Amino acid sequence: QSFKRFTLCLSLYAQIGLNITQICLAKECSEDEVSEIDSHIWVHGVYLHLPPASLTSRVLNTLKPEKDVDGISDLNMGRLVRGDLSKGFVPPIANAVLDLLEKHGEFLRMDKPCPYFYICSCTYVAAVLLRVVTAWKTQSCFSVFISDIEISRAQTPKPVDQLAAEIGVLPEELEAYGRSKAKVQLSLLDRLHTQPDGKYVLVAGITPTPLGEGKSTVTIGLVQALSAHLKLNSFACLRQPSQGPTFGVKGGAAGGGYAQVIPMEEFNLHLTGDIHAITAANNLVAAAIDARMLHEATQSDKALFNRLVPSVNGVRRFSPIQISRLNRLGINKTDPASLTPQEVSTFVRLDLDPSKITWQRVVDTNDRFLRKITVGQASTEKGMIRETGFDIAVASEIMAILALADSLEDMKNRLARMVVGTSRSGQPITAEDLGVSGALAVLMKDAIKPTMMQTLEGTPVFVHAGPFANIAHGNSSVLADKLALKLVGRNGFVVTEAGFGADIGMEKFFNIKCRASGLRPNVVVLVATVRALKMHGGGPNVSAGAPLPREYIDENLSLVAGGCRSNLRKQIQIAHLFGVPVVVAPTIEVKLFNLLSVAFINLYCIFSKSNFLDSVPLTGALMCFHLSVSPSFPQMPIVEKIRTIAQKVYGADDIELSPEAEAKIDYYNQQGYGSLPICMAKTHLSLSHMPDKKGAPTGFTLPIRDVRASIGAGFIFPLMSTMPGLPTRPCFYDIDLDPVTEEITGLF
Amino acid sequence: QSFKRFTLCLSLYAQIGLNITQICLAKECSEDEVSEIDSHIWVHGVYLHLPPASLTSRVLNTLKPEKDVDGISDLNMGRLVRGDLSKGFVPPIANAVLDLLEKHGEFLRMDKPCPYFYICSCTYVAAVLLRVVTAWKTQSCFSVFISDIEISRAQTPKPVDQLAAEIGVLPEELEAYGRSKAKVQLSLLDRLHTQPDGKYVLVAGITPTPLGEGKSTVTIGLVQALSAHLKLNSFACLRQPSQGPTFGVKGGAAGGGYAQVIPMEEFNLHLTGDIHAITAANNLVAAAIDARMLHEATQSDKALFNRLVPSVNGVRRFSPIQISRLNRLGINKTDPASLTPQEVSTFVRLDLDPSKITWQRVVDTNDRFLRKITVGQASTEKGMIRETGFDIAVASEIMAILALADSLEDMKNRLARMVVGTSRSGQPITAEDLGVSGALAVLMKDAIKPTMMQTLEGTPVFVHAGPFANIAHGNSSVLADKLALKLVGRNGFVVTEAGFGADIGMEKFFNIKCRASGLRPNVVVLVATVRALKMHGGGPNVSAGAPLPREYIDENLSLVAGGCRSNLRKQIQIAHLFGVPVVVAPTIEVKLFNLLSVAFINLYCIFSKSNFLDSVPLTGALMCFHLSVSPSFPQMPIVEKIRTIAQKVYGADDIELSPEAEAKIDYYNQQGYGSLPICMAKTHLSLSHMPDKKGAPTGFTLPIRDVRASIGAGFIFPLMSTMPGLPTRPCFYDIDLDPVTEEITGLF
Structure with missing residues (x-):
């Protein structure tokens, strides 16, 4: 007899070596096939979905589970979902589903002794069963998979x-x-x-x-x-x-x-709201940069000084952020009145070179038209237009700082050190020079808590x-x-x-x-994944939105083996x-x-x-396993660090620096940034810099076309395009909200 | 004897007609002056700060309060801060301050029977006293005012x-x-x-x-x-x-x-995070507009249709958002295969006129350089550059919708109706046409809860x-x-x-x-305010950041009277x-x-x-007071509504429409928007359109230079500049975070 449909549930927990977390199969196959899969060493349980007509006595005799030891159900379900749960938390949906199931006899389960399986997640089982029941009730095709959001919603998180x-x-x-x-x-x-x-x-x-x-x-x-x-x-x-x-x-x-x-x-x-906080902080820096350039272009040293160090009740005082800048400039004075005109000028003029501003604005939206823009075109900005662009918010240096900071103080110091551009005399200009670093820490004070x-x-x-x-x-x-x-x-x-x-x-x-x-x-x-292994084993290109080529749908063991041997x-x-x-x-x-x-x-x-x-x-x-790792990176020059990663990690023969990259490296060495680690901005689609070269390419030279730095975050990197675009039919077409139930539909 | 310093505390609650919420005075004055103020009908209590040396027996005899009826303290403090509090909530700071005070005899209080005063806020009193104690302990000038943030921080909110x-x-x-x-x-x-x-x-x-x-x-x-x-x-x-x-x-x-x-x-x-949610939603619309124009410019009808209505497991289906668009277009079909080529073209092409896009991006930062920008300058955008701009986030139509919606469903419908621009054939294009309205509702689902x-x-x-x-x-x-x-x-x-x-x-x-x-x-x-009344009574201009002119610091009762009589x-x-x-x-x-x-x-x-x-x-x-208000606005034509507000509310003789404004009004009437209320975008600094005309100006004509509409929010308005700039020394210079105590300094 051939079972028309069966559901095969394999527990991730039995053997992580075979990661089949998401497996919930619906497949036409024979009893022999079920038997073979069931007998495999890594398969600890099989769920079967049988139309009522299939429930012949032979089938029942074959599949009838042992008597349930907890005495809850002769279908051997109870102990899976009502037994001892490690967190003492039984999701209501599990019981609801089970109640439904107990009314219908066509769900059977074969299992065999496996301690992991018996303590398998109630959620896992419940969500699988929910899908089965839903499909059965609505008479829809059984092989419709439950979406991630349905599974998510089937579980009530504990408070x-x-x-x-x-x-x-x-x-x-x-x-x-x-x-x-x-x-x-x-x-x-x-x-x-x-x-x-x-x-x-x-x-x-x-x-x-x-x-x-x-x-x-x-x-x-x-x-x-x-x-x-x-x-x-x-x-x-x-x-x-x-x-x-x-x-x-x-x-x-x-x-x-x-x-x-x-x-x-x-x-x-x-x-x-962490990413929103980063967006707010990042864009406050950007606004400060352009506003400062405008104010410096339109005011005398004295006017700038009087505004930057205002008289409050007749007294002028430097703020702590300004004292830091004075110290960096080598002006060790705290009384505003004591600065010489030259010192006033040095202090008030960041003198940013508009062509050397590296700070971009950010937005947490795939907005390709913001990749390259011109700002300052309103008449109020007095012709100070310049080209700049937006990155996606997670590309902000502030995000990298959030990820690397190990305390509030460390975050604040890193925020202050961020270099936003270079002065006309070649000096790096920091967020602290702009006076904005304290405000950034305030905007990020909650974001730093995980x-x-x-x-x-x-x-x-x-x-x-x-x-x-x-x-x-x-x-x-x-x-x-x-x-x-x-x-x-x-x-x-x-x-x-x-x-x-x-x-x-x-x-x-x-x-x-x-x-x-x-x-x-x-x-x-x-x-x-099998998919990636096949790709590295010689399979054709895979791209988002396009149908998966045949090679990925058929078995093709030789492609898998090729991927294992290379990448x-x-x-x-x-x-x-x-x-x-x-x-x-x-x-x-x-x-x-x-x-x-x-x-x-x-x-x-x-x-x-x-x-x-x-x-x-x-x-x-x-x-x-015990600690066997030494993460220390050799104290070598910037070029050697790049070369080491290219050769040892990527498998390149060597690197090739553009003149621009060489000049930048010289500049970073001059500025004392030579000891920073390297953060390679290479494509993730190949071990090389060429996305189409799959497997483990060799015999290539890695071309370094430009080098940049995130001084606050603390690394040196070359840059790639950082603003994704929206496709013709973005995900948002399917995303909707039921105003009555407040359920979100179409999301994932 | 002249008291060198005294603190005068007046309770807001005694008489809202004299709103002196923030009054916490420090002033040198004579005993007679204290006496005069104390005897005024609206003054229900006076705190005095006296240096220990001033505590002569004569002073004590004059000021000694009646015996405290609650028996807590002979200084008559206890019942103010330890009595019955309506919310059952005694802030710890109040007791801490009182303990301090009880150790020092130099704080005395004169009072007289006034029921409001006795139930006066413990917070109010405690914060005043805190400042007194702090000033006294640090020997700083007594007239230093407590900042708003110090007062805020002195109170622990109840959970x-x-x-x-x-x-x-x-x-x-x-x-x-x-x-x-x-x-x-x-x-x-x-x-x-x-x-x-x-x-x-x-x-x-x-x-x-x-x-x-x-x-x-x-x-x-x-x-x-x-x-x-x-x-x-x-x-x-x-x-x-x-x-x-x-x-x-x-x-x-x-x-x-x-x-x-x-x-x-x-x-x-x-x-x-509500404003952040608005920013995200607003900018998703903006990204969708430009991406859609690019996709329409570079794809055939068929390619657009195949992507907008993708084949999933061999089946093409319209999403509910797309069905709505079809209905608006008069195409009452639900099977994608049944559309004629002409209908496909009508459906897939919004055909937005780039010069008639009214939707702007937003950012919640005073970033003046974004007021007018050019986007799409990267080579990936294929030369589809256009001029646009950013507004401050709270200027987004989505914010107006959030404020006006009376349910989740109402908000969702308003979001769908938002008009983002006009097609080349003059049809309004909505957020729903872009397919983005459901996603907007999802982004705003938490923001709608107060x-x-x-x-x-x-x-x-x-x-x-x-x-x-x-x-x-x-x-x-x-x-x-x-x-x-x-x-x-x-x-x-x-x-x-x-x-x-x-x-x-x-x-x-x-x-x-x-x-x-x-x-x-x-x-x-x-x-x-006294300040505004004086301004309307003929006082000189007041501007943020500049010292207040003398007229506002001196008494100048005639200016106050002038403001009362006019504005x-x-x-x-x-x-x-x-x-x-x-x-x-x-x-x-x-x-x-x-x-x-x-x-x-x-x-x-x-x-x-x-x-x-x-x-x-x-x-x-x-x-x-009982309900006596009818908010209904006459059902009159757009022009008459504008004229009514100008004449009856602002006191104008009449309005004068520019040709552009007239054309827009005709267009809105054609589109059926004529019944929407008017939202005048006039300066707030004068009853007229001229910020310098204070008091209650008459004899002017209100020039309407342009008219726009927020169809989702549901009103018609003319536009003003909506992106503030940063001054030379923005507030952020003073804003900082102590990484150890996590206290924010310099904020407000």
Whole structure:
């Protein structure tokens, strides 16, 4: 007999080595196939959906589960969703779904002994069942997948103050924003400063396709497995997504399937306003730059001085920000009246060179028409027009600073040091020179506190900072990691992620983030999708919005093997450069269910166990790794640092500097910035600078066309285009709000 | 004997007719002067600060208070700050200060029976005393005034959930944002729909000076008086301030002195992110406009159609937003395949005329260089450059919509109706045509819930929406007023405020806000500062940042009288046009203490009691007023509506339309917008269109140079400059953050 449809649910938690978080299959197949899949070593349970007519006695005899040990249901459902839950939290939806199910006999489950499975997430099961029931009730096609937002909405997050109490955050250290998210105060670091840190896990990926590889999903699945199933304290640290892609091409970024941060709408919309604060701060600097140039162009030294140091009740005083500038200028005076006319002029005139302003405005929208603009065209600006542009908000240097600061004071100092341009005499001009650095710290005073949310299963998550992975370092915040490492304690785990491929995100994690934080990871988890492996193995190009070529839909084991031998191998070698053990987490896309053949699973087994990968089953492995990483970067000249990354990490033969790049490097050396780390703004779509070169290219020279610097954030980088555009039919076409139920539709 | 220094504290609550909220005087004067002030009918208490050496037995005998009836202190302090407090909330600072005071004998108080005074705010007294003690301890000049932020910080707000419980908001209707602010859900309106509304009070002002007249301060002082002192339920509804002025010229806007919303930093910074949400929504529309023009210019009808109505699993479907557009176009089809090529073309081509796009981008920063810009100059935009500009965020039509919407559904419909420009064939193009209206509603889903905060004394306050008072209607939100009117109940009071002078803010309150809400106020409170009265009485120009001319520092009773007879009289007459009783609330600036002569007080008495003002002592008056207002505006043609406002409200002889204005009015009539109310974008600095014409000018013709429309918000308006600039030394120079204590310095 052939079952028309079955649902195969595989638990991520059983074996992270085969990451199938999102698997919820609907496939026509024979009893033998079900049997074969069910008997595989990594398959710990299979759900079957059978039309009532299929429920013959033979089927029932074959599939009838053992008697339920908890005595709740003879369908063996009860203990999955009503048993002992690690967080003491039973989502109402699970019971509602089960009640529905108990009225209908056609849902059966085969299972076999596997301790992980029995404590499997109620959410996970409930959401799967919800979809089954919904499809059944509406008579829609069974193979309609549940959207991420439906799964997210099927779970009610526990109150954030309850979550805080569970993990040891004191009520006075918590600032709730609504019921499901809260900021955690930095004072917690002081209170727990004697507590040993937990284990530190970095999730990185191989060179991705433009569709993304699911690093956040693995990160969340991993903490769910560690927390709810292995009963270990754990914490995920994620980046906050930009709203640009949410309403543009990509959609949301809260993980996916049954490994999500919830509520995912909150995660993807304003959250607690950190990106808005960055936008406000960034654009205050921009307004200050242009206004200052106008005022300097239209006022005498004396008029400028009298306005900048106004007489209040007959007394002129320098503000602390102005005293700092005077000190930098070598004018060690505090009485405004004592400055010579020359000193007054030096003090009041930043004398910014309009052609050397590097500060751009930002907006958190994919607004391509702002990439290059001319400002100052109103008559009130007296002809002081200039060309400039907007970046996406997360590309602001202030975002990179938020991610790297390790205290309020450190953030404030970095904000003050930001270089916005150069004076006509070649001196760098900082935010402090503009008088704006204190106001920036005020605008960012709440943003510096990490935002706490939770996974579908109630594991704590910090969402904090999301710097670009090209012109910045693409990692979530130092402070969130530090807070989480204290909160989980010595035996706990903090899983954090790095953007783009490991050649970029992981390399910057070590050379920039670890340098700032002083932390070192215990292990790197390398995410590799079947799709990306095939691409590196010679598959055709993949692009967002276009149908996936046939090679990606069929099995094509040789393409997968090719990807493993080229890009995956190289990315693992890069991690080994930093002396860290690597665990590979292969993933498969939810919609490509027919790839999940036994041969496929076996191929993964071979690669994850072969000699060139030192992979081990992850959850077991983590506990035995110890600190073996030294993130220190050699104190070499800027050019040598760039060359080292190009050769050792990317596999280039050498680098080639343009004259402009050479001049910039000379200038940065002169200004004393030579010791800063390098933040390569390379494409993430290839190990080389050429997006089309997949696999592990060799024999190329990396051309450095320009070099820039984020002095406040503390790194040197070349620049790429930083403002995405909107497609013809952006995501927003489908996004809507039901004014009565207040439900959001079409979002992701 | 002459006392070297004394502090005179006058209670706002004793007599709102003399609004002296901020009065905390330090003045050298004789015993006779003290005596004279003390004996005035409106002076209910005097605090004296005496150096220890002055405490001779004669002084003690003169000033020794009656024995304290509560027996707490022989200095008669205890019952002021430790007595029965209406909110059951004793701020810790009050006790701390009193403990300090009790150790030092030099603070004495003369008082006389006055019931209001005895229940005077503990905060008010405590903050005054705090300043005295601080000045005394640091030996600094006694006449240093406490800054608004010091007063704000001296009070610990009660937890917002406690406030909610006190006023009857259920826990499930509250969404806390930190500990001192929360959003209130709109479902409360349904729950309380049978509850009768409270009394509705509008605070407006006379034509202001550029320094502001303190309407918010009066609003807050009034609810403090009603709530804490007359034991009546009351609620203040305020506008959320823009961050532009906060970091530019004006500083914060949370009230002032002892009548503030606290914490004032929160009020003036990001609050709960509503303005950021508006910025995000506004700029998504802008990005959609330019991206759409680019896509239409570079794609065939078929390519556009295939992308706008993509094939998902082989099926093309219109989204609900697209069905709406088809209906507007008269194409009543739902199957994408059934459209004729002509219909496809009509559907996919908005055909926006680049020269007729009225939608601007916004930023919540005073960034003058964005007033007029050219966008699209990067090569990726293929030469589609055009001139446009940014407005300050609160000038966005979306802000006006937030303020006028009376439900989520109403907001969503208004967002969909917003006209962003005109097609080449002259058709208005809406946000819904761009496919973006659902996404806008999603971005605004939290912003529509009013934010609750509290006054220094714990009275509840809604802070919600802050539309510009020129191109928009300058009033806080309809929803906040409605929620508050239900919460206070039949015998309670809701005090709301209108921006600018009454000729603008109040006129729009009646003709635009009341039309949208269906509400009618019971009374208008008209705020008039001594400064503004003098200006209208013939005083010289006043400008922000410049020293105040002598006329404003000296007594100059004749100038005050002139202002009362001209501008104040006219503004009262305007209120009478709407059939509402008026209470005048004269105010005096805290730093002009020496204006508080007995003659001055008497002058106020005369004006506030003379025949042409129907003022009555406010707190007594409010209870006896009943609904007498009809806000309906005659259904007349656009031109007649403009003429009526110009003649009846401003006192113009007539209006003069430019040809452009005439053409626009014809177009709006054609499009069916003729029934919309008018929102005059006139200067707020004069009753006329000429800022320098003070008093009550007559004999002028109002020139209407252009007319525009906010179709979503629902009004027609002419446009003025909407992007403020930064001065040479913006406020941000003084704004700083102590990274250790996390205290903000220099803010306000």
